[in-house]
Amino acid sequence: MIKLNHLTHIFYKESTKQEVKALDDVSLEIHEGEHIAVLGHNGCGKSTLAKHLNALLLPTEGTVEVDAVDTASEADLWTIRQTVGMVFQNPDNQLVATTVEEDVAFGPENMGMEPSIIRKRVDEALEAVGMQEYKDKGPHLLSGGQKQRVAIAGIIAMRPKYIVFDEPTAMLDPLGRREVMETMQRLNKEEGITIINITHFMEEAVLADRVIVMEHGRIVLSGTPKEVFTHVDLLKRMQLDVPPVVELAALLHKENKQIAADLMTIEEMVKELCP
Amino acid sequence: MLKDITIGQYLPGNSLLHKLDPRTKILAVLLYMIALFVVNNFWGLGAMLILSIVVILISKIPLRFFFRGIKAIAFIVLLTVALQMFMTPGEALWQWGFLTITKEGIRQAIFMGTRLLLLVSLTSILTLTTTPISLTDGIENLLKPFQRFGMPAHELAMMMTIALRFIPTLVEETEKIMQAQAARGADFESGNLVERAKAMIPLLVPLFLNAFKRADELAMAMEARCYHGGENRTRLKALKYGVRDVVTGVLCLCMIAGAFFTRFI
Numbered sequence: 001m002i003k004l005n006h007l008t009h010i011f012y013k014e015s016t017k018q019e020v021k022a023l024d025d026v027s028l029e030i031h032e033g034e035h036i037a038v039l040g041h042n043g044c045g046k047s048t049l050a051k052h053l054n055a056l057l058l059p060t061e062g063t064v065e066v067d068a069v070d071t072a073s074e075a076d077l078w079t080i081r082q083t084v085g086m087v088f089q090n091p092d093n094q095l096v097a098t099t100v101e102e103d104v105a106f107g108p109e110n111m112g113m114e115p116s117i118i119r120k121r122v123d124e125a126l127e128a129v130g131m132q133e134y135k136d137k138g139p140h141l142l143s144g145g146q147k148q149r150v151a152i153a154g155i156i157a158m159r160p161k162y163i164v165f166d167e168p169t170a171m172l173d174p175l176g177r178r179e180v181m182e183t184m185q186r187l188n189k190e191e192g193i194t195i196i197n198i199t200h201f202m203e204e205a206v207l208a209d210r211v212i213v214m215e216h217g218r219i220v221l222s223g224t225p226k227e228v229f230t231h232v233d234l235l236k237r238m239q240l241d242v243p244p245v246v247e248l249a250a251l252l253h254k255e256n257k258q259i260a261a262d263l264m265t266i267e268e269m270v271k272e273l274c275p
Numbered sequence: 276m277l278k279d280i281t282i283g284q285y286l287p288g289n290s291l292l293h294k295l296d297p298r299t300k301i302l303a304v305l306l307y308m309i310a311l312f313v314v315n316n317f318w319g320l321g322a323m324l325i326l327s328i329v330v331i332l333i334s335k336i337p338l339r340f341f342f343r344g345i346k347a348i349a350f351i352v353l354l355t356v357a358l359q360m361f362m363t364p365g366e367a368l369w370q371w372g373f374l375t376i377t378k379e380g381i382r383q384a385i386f387m388g389t390r391l392l393l394l395v396s397l398t399s400i401l402t403l404t405t406t407p408i409s410l411t412d413g414i415e416n417l418l419k420p421f422q423r424f425g426m427p428a429h430e431l432a433m434m435m436t437i438a439l440r441f442i443p444t445l446v447e448e449t450e451k452i453m454q455a456q457a458a459r460g461a462d463f464e465s466g467n468l469v470e471r472a473k474a475m476i477p478l479l480v481p482l483f484l485n486a487f488k489r490a491d492e493l494a495m496a497m498e499a500r501c502y503h504g505g506e507n508r509t510r511l512k513a514l515k516y517g518v519r520d521v522v523t524g525v526l527c528l529c530m531i532a533g534a535f536f537t538r539f540i
Binding site: 054056078081082085086088090092093094095096097098099101102105106107108109110111112113114115118119122136138139140151154155158 | 287406407408436437439440443444447488489492493495496497498499500501502503507508509510511512513
């Protein structure tokens, strides 16, 4: 379990010479096996939150605990980073090596594992994201979605319990986005890895077990996708793009209370309107 | 333009040279360079030429890859040859104005020209048969003994790997920025040297800014993947000397001995 206890993060902004409160008293518990989506507009603090989960940033106030270990404890730093993997936004800027398999091996190599074990983990990780056939290719020959899958494999090879995705699809085309989302879903459902997906795409949040909406460094909404998406007006006020079906359901519900307001997919909408 | 340089272009294959340990190959190339400058008569040079041709044949690399490498340094070779030919004092064979070709000059020109061409061909073989990653591994490993004297062997290797990884990315980015600037009327081709250098500024500024941003993000991604320097780090493919490396080593020593021997013919 990852536990955020009254987490506050303040940083000093050079350009405006001001202190900015990126996170303001955030408390949250992330349970094993969960798939959580953290939604919010740019600058709402969601990326800062993500970087606290594996000690890339440390709290100004409050604590973050990963499996009961405080992230501020320097002795446990590498255990924490191995337990909580992180996939970043730009697929290009997180691949280190000149071939796919060498890149996937990077994490296990840093952990000082035996070559034979690294080999096994690399092969397994590449299979888990469906990239085995590209193992000898250079990263620059891959598409955005494929690069992001390799980045995910690099994290899986370290066998983390949690993976934080920091806007993993923001720079991808629709096809790449689907590849990454399918991989994410499969890791959660089949491998039981806890997923924390930081995003501003509502379509991705629909797939989660729990959605957390942030604004100005605070959690403003939290609940199942259905619960959260009933607040269409609030979400729109926060400049989040509500999926058209959700918005349509809300509008229909306003006119006719018989139509449910918490419809999230086109299939559900069809079933509701033409039973 | 950047794609014409052979150095750093690995060509997959399964020749004997591909299978050699990178450390063996690096040391062999060093010994080869020494031998090339040890030989001082046509017997020795001829022997080195034959040896080089044999090595090229063993590598099974199409000849056009060597020509590509040679083309890149053709100017330097020609300049060297010309300088040697005209500047070496000795018995004059031909004279025109202040230009004099001497017998010794021609000899020197042939020697330097051949040496340079062989040197480029054989170093190309090193990079053509060795993946950049195993090349850096080899260099890191060879430099390790010097770590005690403060040589940052691991850091150097890591920097080389990252540089190799990002060259294609940055080339691609350069092309993109150039097109974007050209679309808004930038002109990179005409004008004198100063004007052209000035035209590069709108290209270099975004390129550098982006490179710094990339470096920042990459560092963070590396840290998130538990990178903490070379200490206790293992490798997926550990380097191991085999029988063929020992044989190659012995052959290289024979080559050096032979090179010294030819001086006395």
